Amino acid sequence: MSRIEACPACASPALEPVWRVPSVPVHSCLMVDSEAEARAFPRGELDLVFCPACGFLFNAAFDPTVQHYSPAYEETQVFSPRFLRFLAELCEDQAAAYELRHRLVVEIGCGKGDFLVALAERTGCRGIGIDPGFRPERVASPAASHLTFVRDLYGPTWRRLAPDYLVCRHTLEHIGPVSAFLRTVRETVGERPETVVMFELPDLRRILIERAFWDLYYEHASYFTAGSLARLFRRERFSVHALRRCYDEQYLVLEARPAPGPTAPSLPLEDDLAETRALIAAFRSGIAAKREGFEERLAAWRAEGRRVAIWGSGSKAVSFLAVLGLGAEIAAVVDVNPHKRGRWLAGTGHRIVGPDDLPEVRPDVVLVMNPIYLEEIGRDLAARGLAPELVPMR
Ligand SMILES: [Zn+2]
Structure with missing residues (x-):
C-alpha cells in the first residue's frame, strides 16, 4: 500500500506532516479471545x-485492506446511561425537525442498530440499516418489523436506495477516500431535493485543543472540524443547513440536503480554517510535552506503589496504551459493556474486566478515558465500595 499523496477531501497535494506513530493496532474495537491473539494483532x-x-487531517499511511469489520466488532456505547440519554436527545431532535412517519430512513454504518431502532420507535419510520457488524439477536423492539438490516459494507451497490432521510453516525471517520464516499452518498440520495442527510462524527477541534493523542488511531483514517466537514459536503453537492457541536464538544452533527452543484458557506461554525491551522501548529509543538506529562504521572504512581486502572476499553485506551507502550503498569482495563468482559485488548493484551471485577483489583487510580462518564463511573465505583482517585483524560 503506497502513501496517500493528495488530500482525500479536496485533492490538494500540499500537505504538512503533523504526528507519526510507527506501529499501532489496526483495530481497536474488534474483540479477540486470547492474550496471544491480542498481542499478535496486526x-x-x-x-x-x-x-x-x-x-482536513488524515492518515497518509492508511490501508483499508487491513480493516475487517465483522460481528466481532464491539463499538456500542449503549451500556452507558449517559450515552443512552444522548441517543434519546438526538432522536428527539431529529423527530422534531423532520416528518419521518412511514418515510424511508437509511442508516449507513448502523452498528448494532441502536439509533435506527430508537428513531423507528419514536417516529414510525421505515428503515434499512447497513453494517457488517450488525447482530440481529441484539435487537428486541416491535419497531424492528419495519426495519431491514443488511450485514454489509456500504458502497456503490447501495446507490439506488432513494431514502427520505439518510443517517451516518461515527462512520465517515473510518473511511480513507472521503470525497469518493460522499459522492456515493450523493448518488444514493439522488435528485430528491427534500431528502435530508445527517452525519455525526468526532470533532478534531477538541482533540487538537486538548492534544488528545489517544483520540488519534488507526481505525480513524479521517479527522474533521466543523469547517472542513461542511466544505467537503458543499464541494460534493450538498447544501448544509445545520452544523453543531454536541456531547461536551466531542462530536459534530451536520444536516444537509442535496443541491444541483457545489454550495457556498453560510453557517458561523464553517469559518474555522485560520483557527484550525493555528491549532495544528500548537498541537505539533505541544504533543511531546503532553505525552511526557503522562509518562511522568504514571512513573510517579508506580514509584508510590499505586495500582492504576483504565476505565473504557475502546479505541482511546488502545491508542493511549500503544503510544505510551504500557503493559503491566496498568492493573486492569474496565468496560461496562458485558460483551467485552473476559475478552482481550488488541495490542497490549490486557484482559478486559467488568465493574464487578474491580473489588478484586482494588485500583488506587482510575484513568477515565472519556471524562463525560466521570459521574456515572464514580457512582459505579461507590456502589462497589471503592473510592479510587479518578483522573479524567484531558
Ligand atoms: Zn484538503
Missing part, C-alpha cells in the same frame, strides 16, 4: 498529515 502506521487548503 499493526499499521499512523502518519497524520494536514491539508492547509481545506483543514
Whole structure:
C-alpha cells in the first residue's frame, strides 16, 4: 500500500506532516479471545498529515485492506446511561425537525442498530440499516418489523436506495477516500431535493485543543472540524443547513440536503480554517510535552506503589496504551459493556474486566478515558465500595 499523496477531501497535494506513530493496532474495537491473539494483532502506521487548503487531517499511511469489520466488532456505547440519554436527545431532535412517519430512513454504518431502532420507535419510520457488524439477536423492539438490516459494507451497490432521510453516525471517520464516499452518498440520495442527510462524527477541534493523542488511531483514517466537514459536503453537492457541536464538544452533527452543484458557506461554525491551522501548529509543538506529562504521572504512581486502572476499553485506551507502550503498569482495563468482559485488548493484551471485577483489583487510580462518564463511573465505583482517585483524560 503506497502513501496517500493528495488530500482525500479536496485533492490538494500540499500537505504538512503533523504526528507519526510507527506501529499501532489496526483495530481497536474488534474483540479477540486470547492474550496471544491480542498481542499478535496486526499493526499499521499512523502518519497524520494536514491539508492547509481545506483543514482536513488524515492518515497518509492508511490501508483499508487491513480493516475487517465483522460481528466481532464491539463499538456500542449503549451500556452507558449517559450515552443512552444522548441517543434519546438526538432522536428527539431529529423527530422534531423532520416528518419521518412511514418515510424511508437509511442508516449507513448502523452498528448494532441502536439509533435506527430508537428513531423507528419514536417516529414510525421505515428503515434499512447497513453494517457488517450488525447482530440481529441484539435487537428486541416491535419497531424492528419495519426495519431491514443488511450485514454489509456500504458502497456503490447501495446507490439506488432513494431514502427520505439518510443517517451516518461515527462512520465517515473510518473511511480513507472521503470525497469518493460522499459522492456515493450523493448518488444514493439522488435528485430528491427534500431528502435530508445527517452525519455525526468526532470533532478534531477538541482533540487538537486538548492534544488528545489517544483520540488519534488507526481505525480513524479521517479527522474533521466543523469547517472542513461542511466544505467537503458543499464541494460534493450538498447544501448544509445545520452544523453543531454536541456531547461536551466531542462530536459534530451536520444536516444537509442535496443541491444541483457545489454550495457556498453560510453557517458561523464553517469559518474555522485560520483557527484550525493555528491549532495544528500548537498541537505539533505541544504533543511531546503532553505525552511526557503522562509518562511522568504514571512513573510517579508506580514509584508510590499505586495500582492504576483504565476505565473504557475502546479505541482511546488502545491508542493511549500503544503510544505510551504500557503493559503491566496498568492493573486492569474496565468496560461496562458485558460483551467485552473476559475478552482481550488488541495490542497490549490486557484482559478486559467488568465493574464487578474491580473489588478484586482494588485500583488506587482510575484513568477515565472519556471524562463525560466521570459521574456515572464514580457512582459505579461507590456502589462497589471503592473510592479510587479518578483522573479524567484531558
Ligand atoms: Zn484538503
